[in-house]
Amino acid sequence: MKKLLIMSGLLLGMAALAPTIGAAEQDAPAPNYVTQEELDGVRTEIATLSDQWKRSLDKSVVQSTRAVKFGGFAQGRYTQSEDVTTTDGFEISVYALSLQGSLRKDYAEGRNLDYFISLGGNSNDFSVKPLEARLTYSLFQSLDKGKPYLTLTFGQQKKPFSLEALASEEFKPTIKSAQFATKLGLDPRDIGLVLTGDLFPAVDYGFNYRVPLLQYSIGIINGSGPNTKDENDAKDYVARVVLSAPVDYNSILRGLALGGSWYKGDKLASRTFGTGATATTVKRNGDKNRWGADLSYVNTPVGFTLEYVRGEDGIVTGATAVDAAVKVVKSEGWTGTIFYNFGDQFVRAVKAQDRYDDWYPLTYQPFVRFDRWTPDIDVRGTHTDILTVGFNWFFAETTKLQINYNNKTSVADGVDDVRDDEVLAQFQFGF
Amino acid sequence: MKRLSRILALSLLLISAVNPLWAAEEKPTVIRIGTPAGAYGKPYTTGNIGTGHARGFFEEEFKGENITIEWNFLKATGPGINEAFANNSLDFASIGDLPAIAGRAGGLKTRLVAASGRGGNTYVVVPDDSPITSLEQIKGKRVGVNKGTYMHAAFLKIIKAAGLTEKDLKVFNMDIPTQQTAIASKDIDVAFMTNAALDLRLRGVGRIIHSTKTDPANFQQVGSILVNEQFAKKYPDITRRLVKAYVKGAIEATKNKDVSLKLWTKSGAPLSSLKEDFEGKDFFFVSSPKLDEHFLSYYRDSIEWYKQVGLIRSTFDLDKWVDRSFIDAALKELNAEKVWPDFDRNGQAKQ
Numbered sequence: 079m080k081k082l083l084i085m086s087g088l089l090l091g092m093a094a095l096a097p098t099i100g101a102a103e104q105d106a107p108a109p110n111y112v113t114q115e116e117l118d119g120v121r122t123e124i125a126t127l128s129d130q131w132k133r134s135l136d137k138s139v140v141q142s143t144r145a146v147k148f149g150g151f152a153q154g155r156y157t158q159s160e161d162v163t164t165t166d167g168f169e170i171s172v173y174a175l176s177l178q179g180s181l182r183k184d185y186a187e188g189r190n191l192d193y194f195i196s197l198g199g200n201s202n203d204f205s206v207k208p209l210e211a212r213l214t215y216s217l218f219q220s221l222d223k224g225k226p227y228l229t230l231t232f233g234q235q236k237k238p239f240s241l242e243a244l245a246s247e248e249f250k251p252t253i254k255s256a257q258f259a260t261k262l263g264l265d266p267r268d269i270g271l272v273l274t275g276d277l278f279p280a281v282d283y284g285f286n287y288r289v290p291l292l293q294y295s296i297g298i299i300n301g302s303g304p305n306t307k308d309e310n311d312a313k314d315y316v317a318r319v320v321l322s323a324p325v326d327y328n329s330i331l332r333g334l335a336l337g338g339s340w341y342k343g344d345k346l347a348s349r350t351f352g353t354g355a356t357a358t359t360v361k362r363n364g365d366k367n368r369w370g371a372d373l374s375y376v377n378t379p380v381g382f383t384l385e386y387v388r389g390e391d392g393i394v395t396g397a398t399a400v401d402a403a404v405k406v407v408k409s410e411g412w413t414g415t416i417f418y419n420f421g422d423q424f425v426r427a428v429k430a431q432d433r434y435d436d437w438y439p440l441t442y443q444p445f446v447r448f449d450r451w452t453p454d455i456d457v458r459g460t461h462t463d464i465l466t467v468g469f470n471w472f473f474a475e476t477t478k479l480q481i482n483y484n485n486k487t488s489v490a491d492g493v494d495d496v497r498d499d500e501v502l503a504q505f506q507f508g509f
Numbered sequence: 510m511k512r513l514s515r516i517l518a519l520s521l522l523l524i525s526a527v528n529p530l531w532a533a534e535e536k537p538t539v540i541r542i543g544t545p546a547g548a549y550g551k552p553y554t555t556g557n558i559g560t561g562h563a564r565g566f567f568e569e570e571f572k573g574e575n576i577t578i579e580w581n582f583l584k585a586t587g588p589g590i591n592e593a594f595a596n597n598s599l600d601f602a603s604i605g606d607l608p609a610i611a612g613r614a615g616g617l618k619t620r621l622v623a624a625s626g627r628g629g630n631t632y633v634v635v636p637d638d639s640p641i642t643s644l645e646q647i648k649g650k651r652v653g654v655n656k657g658t659y660m661h662a663a664f665l666k667i668i669k670a671a672g673l674t675e676k677d678l679k680v681f682n683m684d685i686p687t688q689q690t691a692i693a694s695k696d697i698d699v700a701f702m703t704n705a706a707l708d709l710r711l712r713g714v715g716r717i718i719h720s721t722k723t724d725p726a727n728f729q730q731v732g733s734i735l736v737n738e739q740f741a742k743k744y745p746d747i748t749r750r751l752v753k754a755y756v757k758g759a760i761e762a763t764k765n766k767d768v769s770l771k772l773w774t775k776s777g778a779p780l781s782s783l784k785e786d787f788e789g790k791d792f793f794f795v796s797s798p799k800l801d802e803h804f805l806s807y808y809r810d811s812i813e814w815y816k817q818v819g820l821i822r823s824t825f826d827l828d829k830w831v832d833r834s835f836i837d838a839a840l841k842e843l844n845a846e847k848v849w850p851d852f853d854r855n856g857q858a859k860q
């Protein structure tokens with residue numbers, strides 16, 4: 079009896095457990111399957127993360143109506159010069175903050191409407207002024223490399239004149255611009271409308287390389303410089319054409335280009351006669367014309383550039399205000415640079431990589447430049463020569479160190495040559 | 510001041526003159542290996558070289574010799590590798606067939622030393638809700654393709670087989686990430702891309718209407734391993750050892766398919782996409798590094814065809830480009846001559 083009761087109890091216990099055991103075996107998830115509970119858990123996690131993200135976006139993330147790309151750069155420089163008019167010391171030669179983006183993005187053909195605004199200044203007065211403010215519209219498609227491009231830009235922008243004035247760092251290794259760019263007012267921006275395009279593009283798809291046979295720019299601008307109204311009713315006209323060797327990437331002629339620039343404008347020439355209470359300022363309309371030719375060969379690692387520019391400027395002359403007249407002064411400048419790159423700074427494919435670390439190709443660039451400026455070609459034997467020996471060190475994505483030694487000689491007929499050498503060291507960083 | 514300035518100037522010139530880059534070496538201090546970057550922005554890749562990289566076979570080969578292996582995953586893919594070779598910025602690279610041939614035809618001084626992945630598929634993908642269901646229906650549509658890469662060659666073969674020419678389509682040159690975005694936003698109607706198309710389908714934004722899995726074998730790409738000719742001449746033994754490290758990766762990829770696929774997910778490609786892409790493929794065929802009849806006939810035919818369709822301007826002698834000495838030596842050293850059969854021009858294993 080006792081045994082029967084124990085056995086019955088055992089049997090009953092097993093019967094009670096059996097569904098549980100069987101159910102547990104049945105409920106145990108098969109490998110590689112997700113249960114409903116686990117899926118609900120993941121959904122809850124996602125919902126929580128989404129909520130946290132939205133609140134974070136609302137409270138602590140900068141927002142804008144359209145996507146904006148911030149940028150900027152600064153150049154810190156030290157100058158030591160024998161020129162008594164130049165003060166040795168440190169300066170921030172330029173600093174700039176920029177905003178750019180697309181007001182309308184055409185994903186199908188790239189007929190985009192883009193904007194670019196930059197503000198900046200230097201340590202002369204640490205004021206902040208607009209450097210550029212422009213809108214650019216792609217009149218032609220801009221996605222197919224095999225077809226020509228054409229854009230229209232309105233606003234304050236660089237003038238499309240001269241290789242030197244428009245050069246990126248790939249073409250211009252020096253700290254300072256060529257003398258003709260400064261003396262002829264080619265560096266400063268101006269306000270106007272510029273049409274830029276190219277024709278007959280040659281594409282080497284094996285290297286993702288595009289080179290148009292002809293590039294052109296035509297512009298109409300105020301001619302009075304940046305951040306100011308036009309000083310007269312007349313407008314200035316500027317044009318530039320570049321012919322490039324339409325060759326494959328691996329050709330020895332890649333990077334060879336011949337350019338021509340032309341500028342026709344008017345200026346308000348002025349001169350003050352006398353001093354104090356009797357001072358009289360005479361203003362006359364005068365010419366402001368320039369033309370130039372350039373040759374460049376940039377085939378990494380080696381490169382050279384050669385450029386000649388002629389200027390014609392009306393100036394007010396005369397002994398007194400009564401006999402004041404306008405005279406045209408013809409000036410000219412030319413510059414030649416040769417450089418060599420040790421490193422991949424200018425090899426686009428190598429710079430664009432997937433890496434986990436903040437890698438950047440170190441590049442060293444020694445160069446030599448000769449720069450001559452003749453302020454008046456009718457005054458014989460008067461010119462200023464600058465021979466620059468320099469070294470650039472690109473050591474991070476947006477940072478470089480430059481050292482230039484300028485051997486400067488001012489020559490005037492009948493006067494001893496004046497030597498004013500200088501050493502400049504410049505650190506440029508951007509973001 | 511003048512004397513100091515002159516000394517400074519001379520010093521600058523001397524620094525550049527004695528730059529270590531100019532110093533001649535018995536062995537290189539750095540070996541620069543290149544491979545196309547994937548669609549996911551990660552510094553890993555797939556295939557034999559992906560295995561070799563992830564397993565550290567190259568670093569292991571040169572351990573203790575003061576040689577750094579520098580890996581370069583170029584976003585510009587095959588054309589970017591050509592650009593890097595042209596600027597002497599790479600020594601050894603894995604590259605697709607069209608850019609390899611285009612580079613050589615363009616005068617690039619490289620030597621072809623091994624096969625790098627056969628049977629690479631190209632997928633034709635449309636937006637998920639697109640009415641397009643067949644290749645014939647893409648006539649007149651906006652098509653994205655990455656020109657200059659192996660997908661460009663596959664694109665031309667695929668549309669030709671469908672009775673179309675490039676002029677029947679509005680073709681836009683786009684890299685893979687841009688194509689993915691453009692399909693998702695419906696800014697293009699069709700895209701010809703790698704197995705990144707499977708990712709679009711997984712996300713529910715794309716639908717695949719065709720793939721080269723069902724096309725003749727010559728529609729599927731056959732990659733290659735190239736070496737900088739100057740590097741190979743200067744460092745023949747180093748080159749042989751690089752090929753040896755590469756073959757070790759090929760052996761592992763061949764013998765452990767499932768493990769390899771999981772390893773290749775480091776590139777960012779989902780495992781499900783990789784599994785589907787390689788489904789039904791013989792990994793002995795896919796991963797064989799040998800310069801056999803299949804490989805050589807594919808490249809010989811491709812050179813002629815690329816010239817016909819205008820992808821390259823001139824042909825060249827394949828035999829002068831190929832250097833089999835390195836792969837033969839590597840296979841012998843690793844006792845791997847029998848790992849892979851030789852495949853005939855149709856991709857069938859020879860008896």
